[in-house]
Amino acid sequence: MQNRRTFIKKSGLLIAASTLPIPNFLFPKNREKLGVALVGLGNYSTGQLAPALQETEFCELKGIVTGSPEKIPLWQRKYEIKDQNVYNYDNMDRIANNDEIDVIYIVLPTGLHAQYAIKAANTGKQVWCEKPMAKTSEECRAIIEACNKNRVKLSIGYRMQHEKNTQTLIKWAETKPFGKMKNLKAEAGYYGDPMTPWKLEKEMGGGAMYDMGVYPLNAARYTTGLEPISVSARHIINRPEIFDEVDETTTFNLEFPNGLTADCKTSFGENLNNLEVNCEDGWYYLRPFQSYSGVKGKGSDGTVLPPFGKNQQAVQMDDDALAIIEDKPVLVPGEDGLKDIIIPEKIYESASKNGERLNL
Known part of the structure; x- marks a missing residue:
């Protein structure tokens, strides 16, 4: 049976950066928090990460890297960022000499993740990278290799795995309180109009499967605790005038060992937010399952999973800071992000072959 641990062993990767000792990093004794620099000041950094860093216990916003000079004064005023902690994409390698910055968080379009995550690793700072990890599995491996080489930790920004109710489902994959799993359904999407421009560009890693598809894909993996053995997929495009390079909607079916299946869907054309699991002795669900707040669920035995009251991004960054x-x-770790790119590569291949089932 192929599970996560088996995948990591079979992947042929070097020891993960997340498990390497870090002799070149000592937590500054004169500071109580790790200094974080955000690379890219788009919507996610502006609306989610920067505010969340104000709620964290073990890290704080100390620096920014941006290619938009007009944003700098606002960020400096709002978050009291020093002049010497402001960088652009060309000189961010100088962060290596900045003792106030301990972590570099890559929050750029997917197509740029590898370039700047590797650049971050080469500074000797710890690396956090938003999901999806990169555009290709080759790029993911290059990021992991760079972090290994520089002996720094690499963490992928899967906030859901840090969320309390999601962690309950991850535990249930082992304890099976509702009996053996039979099948599950996972859907994540939104109606984009207008769309963020880069999400329509293939070169930038755009498309529903990359941007939103990692939610149902990762959920299918952590909810079962298993790795899929085959996949079939199809693309649906209802607005070809907008989606002329990337997928608008993708449906995919994952087959796991012992006949367990997952029906998944992701979309830029539908509002979707549902994770449900059917078992031999009952069922349970999270609905919504990947919203920034209000994730809640229920089980067939009357179990209620109330919304988690804490800021998801703050919990995620505190967990990663403590590590x-x-x-x-x-x-x-990076291996988890890598798997969620290996599988989409097969999903795109299957969709190009009219839904042919492909082994993983």
Whole structure:
């Protein structure tokens, strides 16, 4: 049976950066928090990560990297960022000499993740990278290799795995309180109008499968605790005048060992937010399952999973900061992000072959 641990062993990768000792990093004794630099000041950094960093216990916003000079004064005023902690994409390698910055968080379009995550690793700072990890599995491996080479930790920004109710489902994959799983359904999407421009560009890693598809894909993996053995997929495009390079909607079916299946859907043309699991002795669900707040669920036995009250991004970054401070494995290492790119590569191949089922 192929599970996550088996995948990591079979992947042929070097020891994960998340498990390497970090002799070149010592938590500054004169500071109580790790300094974080955000690379890219788009919507996610502006609306989610920067505010969340104000709620964290173990890290704080200390620097920014941007190619938009007009944004700098606002960020400096709002977050008291020093002049010497402001960088652009050409000189961010100088962060290597900045003792106030311990972590570099890559928050750029997917197509740029590899270039700048590798650049971040080469500074000797710890690396956090938003999901999806990169555009190709080759790029993912290059990021992992760079972090290994520089002996820094690499964590992928899967906030859901840090969320309380999601963690309950991850535990249920082992304890099976509703009996053996039979099948599950996972859907994530929104109606984009207008769309963020880069999400329509193939070169930038755009498309529903890359941007939103990692939610149902990753959910199918962590909810079952297994790795899929085959996949079939199809693309649906209802607005070809907009989606002329990338997929608008993708449906995909994953087959796991022992006949367990997952029906998944992701879209830029539909509002979708549902994860449900059918078992031999009952069922359970999270609905919504990947919203920034209000994730809640229910089980057939009357179990209620109430909304988690904490800021998801703050919990995620605190967990990752503690892994650095205590030199422990991160919750979501690069290998997890790599798997969620290997499978989409097969999903796109299957869709190009009219839904042919392909082995993984």
